[in-house]
Amino acid sequence: MSDVPEGNLLIRGAHVLTQDPHVAGGMVDVRVEAGKIVAVGPNLPDANARVIDARGTVLMPGFVDTHRHLWSSIFRFMAIDWGYNDYYEIVQIQYSPRLTPSDLYTANLLGALSAIDAGVTTLRDESHVQNSPDHTAELVRALRDSGMRAVFAYGWPSIDLLSWQFESTKPHPSDMRRAREELLRDDSALVTMNAMLRGPELGGGPDLAVRDIEFARELNIRSSMHVGHLKEPGIEWLDDRGALGPDLLFLHCPATTDHEFELVRDSGGHVQATPWIESVMGGVRPPSTARMLNAGLKPGLGIDTETGAASDMFNVMRAALAADSLMHKLGQTDFEKLPWLTSSDVLEAATISGAAAAGLSDRTGSVTPGKDADLILIRMDDINLFPVTDPTKAIVAGGHPGNVDTVMVAGRILKWEGKLLHPAWRSVQQDAQVILSRLVEQSPPVPAGYVPGVDKWDQ
Numbered sequence: 120m121s122d123v124p125e126g127n128l129l130i131r132g133a134h135v136l137t138q139d140p141h142v143a144g145g146m147v148d149v150r151v152e153a154g155k156i157v158a159v160g161p162n163l164p165d166a167n168a169r170v171i172d173a174r175g176t177v178l179m180p181g182f183v184d185t186h187r188h189l190w191s192s193i194f195r196f197m198a199i200d201w202g203y204n205d206y207y208e209i210v211q212i213q214y215s216p217r218l219t220p221s222d223l224y225t226a227n228l229l230g231a232l233s234a235i236d237a238g239v240t241t242l243r244d245e246s247h248v249q250n251s252p253d254h255t256a257e258l259v260r261a262l263r264d265s266g267m268r269a270v271f272a273y274g275w276p277s278i279d280l281l282s283w284q285f286e287s288t289k290p291h292p293s294d295m296r297r298a299r300e301e302l303l304r305d306d307s308a309l310v311t312m313n314a315m316l317r318g319p320e321l322g323g324g325p326d327l328a329v330r331d332i333e334f335a336r337e338l339n340i341r342s343s344m345h346v347g348h349l350k351e352p353g354i355e356w357l358d359d360r361g362a363l364g365p366d367l368l369f370l371h372c373p374a375t376t377d378h379e380f381e382l383v384r385d386s387g388g389h390v391q392a393t394p395w396i397e398s399v400m401g402g403v404r405p406p407s408t409a410r411m412l413n414a415g416l417k418p419g420l421g422i423d424t425e426t427g428a429a430s431d432m433f434n435v436m437r438a439a440l441a442a443d444s445l446m447h448k449l450g451q452t453d454f455e456k457l458p459w460l461t462s463s464d465v466l467e468a469a470t471i472s473g474a475a476a477a478g479l480s481d482r483t484g485s486v487t488p489g490k491d492a493d494l495i496l497i498r499m500d501d502i503n504l505f506p507v508t509d510p511t512k513a514i515v516a517g518g519h520p521g522n523v524d525t526v527m528v529a530g531r532i533l534k535w536e537g538k539l540l541h542p543a544w545r546s547v548q549q550d551a552q553v554i555l556s557r558l559v560e561q562s563p564p565v566p567a568g569y570v571p572g573v574d575k576w577d578q
């Protein structure tokens with residue numbers, strides 16, 4: 120492996136997909152200084168810069184994962200054949216209260232490193248294991264140690280979980296204020312803070328949800344919440360109470376109505392989909408990506424949980440296309456009038472639209488002068504991608520994490536020549552194995568026996 124470049128960079132020879140309609144891409148150079156993109160254009164000067172010869176690659180913004188429960192990375196793929204109910208009962212209720220602060224450090228770092236390896240440079244961590252201030256501190260420390268850009272979305276405790284959900288009368292944990300003041304004050308840092316709220320459907324009803332939203336607004340942080348699982352009109356309820364706004368991000372939205380999407384659009388709010396999980400996991404189906412676009416929204420995409428999804432956005436983009444196409448074919452009436460999703464739509468969703476959904480489009484999500492250099496190089500001359508007729512189509516249809524040659528966040532290279540640079544990634548895996556073995560030995564995972572693909576949460 121050659122020396123890892125540092126400092127000012129001139130990336131030359133790549134095909135650039137800027138994801139910014141105002142910045143021309145193609146065969147142009149990209150210059151990075153002090154962690155920021157300073158110029159995009161032909162024949163840029165290489166003075167005082169290390170030149171990266173990127174011939175044979177596509178240079179594009181790093182992927183933005185708008186929805187990940189990073190703590191669950193330790194239970195990788197355990198839930199792939201389960202519906203939501205078994206995932207909830209086993210991963211959330213049975214296992215998550217047993218995770219120590221140190222376990223959660225390992226879990227978050229494991230998930231973050233596999234995301235970086237796959238070209239994800241920004242990740243919103245929906246973190247609902249706030250079991251003590253020490254748990255919170257270790258979750259955040261892992262995000263910082265990973266080197267990636269992350270939004271830590273402070274959720275609720277997983278101890279005595281049912282007391283926080285559904286019929287709960289408890290407001291969002293007041294400890295979020297301490298975390299904001301002591302741990303995550305700096306909104307210009309690489310790791311920033313949001314609130315992961317239960318929302319009107321997953322905890323305590325709409326009035327409590329509005330109080331929780333007001334609490335987050337008091338702390339000057341954005342909020343996300345899961346909606347549309349239970350066929351309840353949560354977004355309408357919030358609109359009735361005047362609570363919608365541009366600081367809200369709605370997650371999944373499988374049963375959200377077209378009218379509710381219009382309400383979100385009119386309020387300047389945001390939506391996102393996790394099309395792989397929404398295709399395979401009973402209880403959260405189906406993806407609403409096309410309906411979101413059709414309502415004039417720009418959805419972000421997300422992975423959700425490694426208990427049932429790979430840690431890369433290639434898989435998620437393909438799931439969005441496959442699910443959308445199938446829903447057209449199956450003649451679901453809502454979908455007959457919708458345009459087909461294209462590869463450009465899903466690449467946009469996985470980059471710049473995700474950055475907007477995360478409230479970070481001034482900093483990341485496109486190859487735009489003035490933004491931080493959150494960039495990836497994808498090797499297009501690999502055996503699975505070359506020859507290339509259209510780089511966007513090739514990346515969406517055929518890309519995988521092994522094609523990701525280089526990953527940088529704010530100009531700092533975290534993957535180089537196909538190798539993840541974090542020095543501890545092997546030991547993090549070993550630590551994760553020890554934790555997983557301990558938990559499974561104490562309490563084996565026994566699903567309730569639903570027929571795969573059927574779930575009591577499906578209505």
Ligand SMILES: [Zn+2]
Binds near residue numbers: 186345370
């Ligand atoms: Zn989720």
